[in-house]
Amino acid sequence: MFLGIDGGATKSTLVLIDLKGKKIFETSGKSLNYRNLDREKFIQNLNELIIKAKKKGKILFSCLSLAGIDTETDKKRVINIIEKSRVNKILKSNFIVKNDIEVLLPTANIEDGAAIIAGTGSNFFAKNKNKIARAGGLDYILSDEGSAFDIGQKVLRASVRSKDGRGEKTILEKMVLKKVGIKNIRDLVNLIYGENLKQKVGEFAPLAEIALKKKDKVAKKILLSSIDELENGIITVTRKVKLKGEFKICLVGSVFKNKYILNKLEIKLKKRFKNAKIIIIKNPAIGAAKLAKKEFEKLSKAKFQS
Incomplete structure (x- = not known):
């Protein structure tokens, strides 16, 4: 199974998809905007969400799409927090972290386009081939x-x-x-x-x-x-x-x-x-799960070729 999380400032959604990309499980939880939570509360909320998924079977790879991941420094910091926490006993370091807006285009099955998040916060994103632009989201x-x-x-x-x-x-x-x-x-x-x-x-x-x-x-x-x-x-x-x-x-x-x-x-x-x-877009967590599947396939291919 592949796990995708859309972690917002108010609530979060978790989705599991199977090897064919079909959604097999969905649940919701509390905020996962790490900027607005202390470290322990962030891990507690994440752990409560992921434990629900663990009961469904083996998780091959995960993509955590989180509000508040606005820079590479943010991304590295959150990865470090998760890898040192009890959550990693489930994820086993087989995960990637994305800003919540980065999963919207994959959710819609498109390569190039634009996206707006306007929830508790706002964020803007556009991609055209190798060019990427962001605005807001701070x-x-x-x-x-x-x-x-x-x-x-x-x-x-x-x-x-x-x-x-x-x-x-x-x-x-x-x-x-x-x-x-x-x-x-x-x-x-x-x-x-x-x-x-x-x-x-x-x-x-x-x-x-x-x-x-x-x-x-x-x-x-x-x-x-x-x-x-x-x-x-x-x-x-x-x-x-x-x-x-x-x-x-x-x-x-x-x-x-x-x-x-x-x-x-x-x-x-x-x-x-x-x-x-x-x-x-009604469920960005699906896009996160698709990215998890894509990353797993890429890593598996690289491992096979080496």
Whole structure:
């Protein structure tokens, strides 16, 4: 069996495929964004997920596709952490680590194309033959534009500004109070700051779509800003690798559950890239499992030839 993990900032998915590439098992677990977790918590969450797969049979090779793996240094650090942990008793060092956006094209069975992740965080990627381009994907202080965190933060700020009188009045103010069960907007400070800040902020993102349906102008501005950021990110990476003509743009993440964002972004992208096809990726863990299978076959071939 080959194991693939899509490890996000909020939740993770594990998939097992057989020798023919058919999915035979799927399960879910907790966050695997190592930037937002201490070492022990990261290993604990990973171990809980992989133990479920171990019961299904022998794992030949694994691909761990994780949010927060933004540099080669990150990759080496995480590999080192895993190899020295109890998890490696199962994986036996037969694994590779990828950034979560690197598995999207394999998931869609395409070699060249572009991809957007817009979940709790955001990330942009494009590949054309030997050229690869990335943008964003450096967590919530340095990037994450257009993400659930970005939208959620703007929702929270708009609600505070509305209450203070520093900004335009918005129904988001009352919606935020109702969501967390408080009466004073200033009490938000005790609920937001602390552990899991990024995830907690991202949970307020859906309020923008609800407020938009009630004709709230502030919510509309927030969502339009997110759409602009997502469009800008994909334009940037496709330009860098000179993607032209017919190609596919893969979208994945909770932000695309927002029909307003998805529909408006699709219109913009189709206008900009007339021959591009938009694909919604539902399970990136399958792409990770496919990469595990491909890597195993490559290593086996090299071993046979040597």
